[in-house]
Amino acid sequence: MKKLFPFDWLVLPMVGIACAMLVWYGLSKTITPKVPTPLATWEECKVYVLEPFAKRSELDQGVLNFTRYSLVRVAKGFFLAVLIGVPTGFLLGMSPWFFKCFDLLFQILRPVSPLAWFPLGAALFTTFKQDALEYAALFTITVCAMWPTVLNTAVGVRAIPQDYLNVAKVLKLSAFQTLWKVMLPAVLPYMFTGFRLSLGIAWLVIVAAEMLTGNPGIGSFLNQEYLAGHYAPIIFCIIIIGVVGFILDRIMNVVERRFKTI
């Protein structure tokens, strides 16, 4: 984009945020008095930020503690999504048989909401007693987050230039070597696009999953404050969830671009 003036990349986004604050302030002063103003929100929530690692009780902790619980949960779910998604994507891209068998099923499962998956997860893991809900949450994250990895990997596999595969054939590379030295590097950029999108979804799903489990995390904290009728922490949580999601996306973007150069 064209450079408008020095530091426009810093100043203009601040203008955007200021506009949003202004609207928020205006609303809370006029039609929605129950919603605290930006300043009141800060006053009420600064304890979470200023003592980010405090642990007063299970559901009253510093912001970084909550974020950490949630991130660990997301990491586990995302890891599982990648572990299942990459081989599934490879099969989908390589085998017309597999594609014809499962494409329709995947298209049907993909749009199902996390709120619908969770109860099924809880039913699946009842044998784990007190851990059942935690596993149900992981299940939900994994099932919802794996699709972009599956689909992007499949697209990447189909996009491998025939020339590369011909080189592998002429050199008589073994199946394993072809996969490891030719196919995987060729698909890697596509896979990382999938990973970035999957991580975004995993983070999107975490709030819903935690609301349903009640296990400590940013989502359950939000839910608890909602049930208690505290509005400031809700707004605060939304901002934190957004910022963390943004940072995750940035990190994945950097990783993705590193692998694009090949």
Add this chain to the structure above:
Amino acid sequence: MSYLNLNGVSKGFRSASGGRTEVLHDAWLSMERGEFVAVVGFSGAGKTTLMNMVAGLATPDSGTVQLEGETITGPGPDRMLVFQNYSLLPWMTAFENVKLAVDQVFPQWDNKWRREHTENYLKMVSLGHAMDRKPSQLSGGMRQRVCVARALACEPRILLLDEPFGALDALTRGTLQDELMKIRSQDDRTILMITNDVDEAILVADRIIPLTAGPRATLGPSFTVDIERPRDRKEINHDSRFKKLRKDVNDFLLGSAADKRNPVKVPAKVPSFGGTPVGVSA
């Protein structure tokens, strides 16, 4: 029985309309060990299809391809190919690309030896200084040189070149032709090369075989290039044998195109001394 034989090879593909188009029809070829044969043909005539069958990447619908009397059933590095398009793996350096092939073909050698072998061939195509560069950091000509080095390093029984310089500009193409001739003067490998450039064929090959215009293309009569080596690209232009050969091969190709019931588009003017490529190539 010669070194390489194509015995009445035909190959067709299913066409978009559901029918079948026979791309190659009853192609015969015999080549002796150490010979350098160039197949010249129009773009889309089926040159790559022909080459893929010698390489073993495709199987003929009928007829056989035989190397030293054995029928070819699959691909292998003993018939290493320089592909028409850039076929280097872009995530590996020039060295790694060649080394991958060397590791594969000479697993019995120790690693130090394989490294040396790889380096020697890269130096042979004058890329000693650029071995650690990725293909994206190499020019088109350099990339194709790496491909040639990779193929030669496999020490194939027959080297297959599919329009190896087709994507290069005229100057680079000339340099690479000269290098190919130089390499060839030191190493009398059997080479089958495909090109759409009659001049290139006359310059580098011992024998030229035209591929008639497709569909149902077939290999025509053999034209022997009886011009002594080393050949010089500038001097050869004035050689009467060169002029005659060029005219004969071009006439044959254009005649074959005109013979087709549905003639492929033939350039309005018969290419005179200026126009090298026959047909419209990529």
